[in-house]
Amino acid sequence: MSKKHGLEIMLKRLLGKDSREERVVDGIRNHLRLLYDQCCLLVKLLKDEDVVLIERIMDIEREGDIIRRRVFSELFEGAFIPYMRPHLYRFVEMCDRAMDTVEDVAKYYELAQVPSNLKEPAVSIAEMTSSMAELLLIAYDTFQKGKDLRDQMLAIRVYEKRIDDVDHTIRLEMKNISVTSFWEGWWLGELCRSLSLVSDIIEDAMDVLSLIQVSLR
């Protein structure tokens, strides 16, 4: 066992297993896991057109809200030094916003008909977003271990750039789509907008996480 590891174990015993800080850390991890699950379900929804999954996506969003409230409550009651609390609070809020946006995509999918020529790029965006959510979860575990986040950050940025390119393609395609009413066009536009927004939020959350790490060193 290395000296570094021994020092951490000794300090962890002092801290106690079930401290507020540990509950916050576990809460955030569970929250990120739910985000990843939600993104995977979104991919299935767009690929298989299984509308039953919409309800499941909304349930996961509600579970995420419960975890978010628990984490905020622990932070408010004194978990972590005040210097760190606003940064952690902001990170959790961004992840929650990502989950809300995935739920919006699912709701708009229920309302709008995705044309066949947009299905493939939409699925592509959803798959890349799901990979980004997985990377964010891995980055959080890496952050907990105090290791470098550069690899995950770079990968997320690459995915985000690719999503932007595909999103641009979708917008060009949308010019040629005919709609029967204003609302049909509106819902379709909102679905595409929300679909690309999730990746933006995940990228911003990654930036916040790396800032937290830098501020502690």
Add this chain to the structure above:
Amino acid sequence: MGWGLGANDSANIFGTGVASGLIRYRTAVLVTAIFVILGAMLEGRKCITTISDLTSLSPLFSFICLIAAALTIAVLTFYAIPASTSQAIVGSLMGIALQSGHHPDYRLLIKIVICWICTPIGGIIFSVLLFRILKLLFLDRVKSVTILNLLFTFGILITGTYGAYALGANNVANVTGVYVASGILLPFHAALIGGLSIAIGVLTYSKKTMMTVGKGIVPLDPFSAMITVFSEALTLHVFTQVGVPVSSSQAVVGAVVGIGFARDYRTINYRMFGKIAIGWICTPLAAGLLALSLLFAVRQLPELPYYCFF
């Protein structure tokens, strides 16, 4: 004097901790008060002896000294010139000594002035060393954010406690040293009364200054805040062993500069050093002149007994 010192200087110890919400105000003032008294009782005599050996005074002169020093601090603070209680006391003592015909100990005076100059330098050196050593020992070895959080919490409490002790040990001489010089008090009683008066100042009137100092200076991260207080405490404690009361504010300024230097030397603000140098000259000069003026004014009063003037 002690009350003012406690109300102002306690902000250097727990100011950032209280202002950032890391430690409760009530806990901070209680810890500061207890350890200030402890520091004054255990090691306050070292600096009290220096002040009392500087020159001999009558009881009236010692009272005039303190009034002059307190007024000087108040006026210079009003004009935002950094003023040190130690420098004001020594300045007023010198003013009285020269006028009363009691020759001061010039060798001791030179020693005191050298220590004043070395105070911010000591703050810089200690903070650079502590920053590098503690970063290597803890910050680079502990990776878990929860463990870091625990270290910061206890670190700020422990360094604050040491800071309070060092403040009491070093600065109690500014409060009651002149009364030992005039023979009114014995060093033990001077340390006790001085420590208690500083503690009362901390307990009753330090909140506003703590919040102002804590939020007003450049917001430091928890590790840098810890190093700043630790360096300040170490600087004061070292000069306590030398036997010279020095400025805790200038030690803090040096410590903050040292942090900046440890991270990136380009962040040093040289203008601030200029301000401190002005304080070195203005404070003892102003206190000395004020003490002379008060002495002159008192001598015009016809009714006082003759022994008050010796």
